[in-house]
Amino acid sequence: MAVDSGLSSPLGPPACEKDAKALQFIEEMTRNPDQVQEKILAEILSQNGETEYLQRFKLAGATDRDTFKSKVPVVTYEDLQPDIQRIANGDRSPILSSHPISEFLTSSGTSAGERKLMPTIHEEWDRRQKLYSLLMPVMNLYVPGLDKGKGLYFLFVKSETKTPSGLVARPVLTGYYRSEHFKKRPYDPYNVYTSPDEAILCVDSFQSMYAQMLCGLLMHKEVLRVGAVFASGLLRAIRFLQVHWQQLAHDISTGILNPKITDPSVREGLAGILKPSQELADFIIQECSGGNWERIITRIWPNTKYLDVIVTGAMAQYIPTLDYFSGGIPLACTMYASSECYFGLNLKPMSKPSEVSYTIMPNMGYFEFLPHDPSAPPLSRDSPPRLVDLADVEVGKEYELVITTYAGLCRYRVGDILQVTGFHNSAPQFQFIRRKNVLLSIDSDKTDEAELQKAVENASLLLREFNTSVVEYTSFADTKTIPGHYVIYWELLVKDPSNSPTDTVLKQCCLAMEESLNTVYRQGRVADNSIGPLEIRVVKSGTFEELMDYAISRGASINQYKVPRCVNFTPIMELLDSRVLSTYFSPAAPHWTPERRRTD
Ligand code: AMP
Secondary structure (H helix, E strand, O other), X not given: OOOOOOOOOOOOOOOOHHHHHHHHHHHHHHHOHHHHHHHHHHHHHHHHOOOHHHHHOOOOOOOOHHHHHHHOOOEOHHHHHHHHHHHHOOOOOOOOOOOOEEEEEEEEEEEOOEEEEEEEEXXXXXXXXHHHHHHHHHHHHHOOOHHHOEEEEEOXXXXXXXXXXXXXXXXXXXXXXXXXXXXXXXXXXXXXXXXXXXXXXOOOHHHHHHHHHHHHHHOOOOEEEEEEEEHHHHHHHHHHHHHHHHHHHHHHHHOOOOOOOOOHHHHHHHHOXXXXXXXXXXXXXXXXOOOOOOOHHHHHOOOOOEEEEEOOHHHHHHXXXXXXXXXXXXXXXXXXXXXXXXXXXXXXXXOOHHHOOEEEOOOOOEEEEEEOOOOOOOOOOOOOOOOEXXXXXXXXXXXXXXXXXXXXXXXXXXXXXXXXXXXXXXXXXXXXXXXXXXXXXXXXXXXXXXXXXXXXXXXXXXXXXXXXXXXXXXXXXXXXXXXOEEEEEEEEEEOOHHHOOOHHXXXXXXXXXXXXXXXXXXXXXXXXXXXXXXXXXXXXXXXHHHHHHHHHHOOOOOOOOOOOOOOOOHHHHHHHHHOEEEEEEOOOOOOOOOOOOOOO
């Protein structure tokens, strides 16, 4: 593995000189994270000390932790929204950051149904690039020879909008792929993609996927790893292959690109790659035509050593399906990041998904940890929470992540719950437990209890004229289908059976629910096709009482029993499904446009 016996790292023998430097950097950062954190906070506070936000808390030029913690409050997005809105509306004064806000990153987390806008500054890309540059050196420790082939990665950009002041607002990865950091990246033999940049940068998701799949097929023997950002994205690619393999094989057989690919730059990007090959076309037909999709990934890309996709958190629901399509080759979760800040990486990327821990890199921002105790009373202004520093977290405990960034977020609650599993040197490692308040998630959508409740209420208005109401409901993220979809179980009270709701109305209820859900959900339905039509399953009256009986028989307290608004425990699913009277699917796509609803 090591090309130079002189190279070494406590993490393992580096594959090349460049890797040795990256591993050395990880060692430096993790040996004394507390010192690094102190320095980072001082740097952030001196850089942003003159901002309107920090001036409000009268730090008087202090850059130390104690003053910062005693004066600056812990906040949520909603607390910052008025300031963020001012920036979006064109106020260029230093509100949150002394450096100009270069763009907004639109988080998949939402506030009032719209994506959260995360202000960022230009230099932030350098910091994020630095984290990316550590991933392959770590991977090369575990998988040798990745410089001998390519990575088939399904990467996409999404549409971007402008705020009233003309600042671009787009998802973080769209920002990254469109940045010079990505487009002008130096050649790295360990990081060569099958997809030309033109295919990745095409906004039309069909054309982008088609081109990327075609390139992956054309270079199938060179592919050493297959990936996407999240597991749901890779499954969408497999589904695409299931639907379009004939057309793809036809293109390969003739050497002529499908006329549906109209984007001139994509056509140009493929021009040098698409060469006719009857042999390859026959191979694809032979593998795909039988209707057997088990191990399809390793059958078509036989040299694949691992799948590079995040399967921690909400994505864990896709592990069995990925195993089915890949024959159980390793699933590598390499990094943990968000629009607000990139956090860290997995130093043992070949570990089993259930054992994945991320090491937060202390140079990425200033990190604090709010002990997470679900039974504790909610935080109040009078009893400020005690936050723990990165170096002081304790193994086994759960915390909510709170960040302070160069771009101007101060003591901002990310909403992720993490558990400490151990340390690398002195830097703690965390298992991602879950995102707070998320009930349903298929792709990057995150639907909370309040949103689901509102959607049920809105949809049930349609039942009024039938003198019918929804007496109970629960939900389930069905990921057995690709794409997955939301299933909502409804128990109805039909007061006048001679005028019960028609099938058409119940289908309209599905659509009404979708219309109520947040913009990320609707974008997944409309633009990305990453979420299938919502389904309502009407269950027999009395079903939810049976559900309660079942919970109580398993030890739940009768007084404290609450209907679970989301279920995924097999016996409960079986109970619900055995009581289903009828099922309905949304008959159309809900409305979605890239533009934000104006809140000012
Ligand atoms: P966004 O800001 O839309 O990019 O979403 C960021 C969120 O995605 C994080 O706060 C996490 O909740 C989730 N996330 C990111 N990386 C991971 C990971 N490796 N495992 C589990 N969840 C993740």
